[in-house]
């Protein structure tokens with residue numbers, strides 16, 4: 001049995017630059033992994049050609065609609081393998097939350113099967129395979145901090161990255177990424193990419209306070225219009241924490257960055273007074289040697 005961790009992400013910047021002829025949107029984002037993670041266990045099934053998926057999670061399909069199963073199918077076909085696989089997913093990342101949980105699981109399956117199969121693909125090749133599954137999957141292959149452009153699949157690694165903790169609040173509702181992108185109006189588009197200004201500040205060793213003013217998300221007003229209860233929770237989170245709060249991806253998860261674990265614990269305790277799904281996590285960088293394919 002081989003274990004692979006699937007890390008959630010937050011968006012430190014998310015600029016939507018326009019709609020493309022293929023129906024996707026051109027984006028420019030600073031993506032950052034956090035150590036809130038799912039665990040994927042994988043093994044070959046000796047006497048079966050099936051992909052069998054199991055999980056303790058009750059809120060996601062475990063059949064061919066699951067991104068982990070889709071990833072296993074893509075991997076086996078690209079590697080020209082006819083083998084059965086068992087996937088056991090321990091789900092901790094909240095679902096449909098703007099944290100790329102499904103994409104992280106798909107990426108972990110690609111990395112894990114690549115290890116089981118003796119590394120037929122490089123990480124870059126796995127990211128190309130991942131792009132066929134979803135726009136967030138390539139970033140989740142590498143983890144860490146990166147600028148993602150195109151429809152999100154073009155990855156430029158960023159080093160050094162920000163060192164900080166994050167408190168997340170997941171409002172009690174599901175948000176569909178497709179619905180949010182479909183609800184964008186002309187006024188929501190940006191004509192600027194904030195990502196390089198932010199990563200230049202990382203390189204200069206700027207403080208969290210100096211980076212804070214650049215955190216942005218063009219999808220935030222869209223989700224707030226569709227779900228006014230998320231806007232209301234955002235106001236409450238800012239007033240209770242006394243800190244700027246932001247939305248990740250298409251939402252609805254809200255987050256605030258804090259410099260230390262103890263500051264994070266104080267904010268966590270304050271938010272738990274009115275919200276059920278609150279998490280304290282650390283920004284995650286893979287080992288300096290990087291992950292192997």
Ligand SMILES: C[C@](O)(CO)[C@H](O)COP(=O)(O)OP(=O)(O)OC[C@H]1O[C@@H](n2ccc(N)nc2=O)[C@H](O)[C@@H]1O
Pocket residue numbers: 011014023024025026027029098100103133134135136137150151152177178181182249250
């Ligand atoms: C909101 C983000 O999570 C930010 O990281 C991503 O942009 C979304 O990534 P994702 O969930 O992996 O998205 P995909 O599974 O590729 O696409 C889901 C749907 O979102 C819309 N979509 C997605 C990415 C993009 N750049 N433009 C889009 O318009 C499309 O309608 C697509 O049908």
Ligand SMILES: Nc1ncnc2c1ncn2[C@@H]1O[C@H](COP(=O)(O)OP(=O)(O)OP(=O)(O)O)[C@@H](O)[C@H]1O
Pocket residue numbers: 059060061065066067068094095096097098099100101102103105106136175177249250251
């Ligand atoms: N392994 C999986 N984990 C979570 N959701 C999955 C998975 N496979 C398929 N899904 C489906 O994908 C949808 C989106 O779930 P996910 O948790 O990936 O959303 P998200 O965090 O908003 O993603 P993103 O930030 O990439 O837009 C859900 O409706 C869910 O049923």
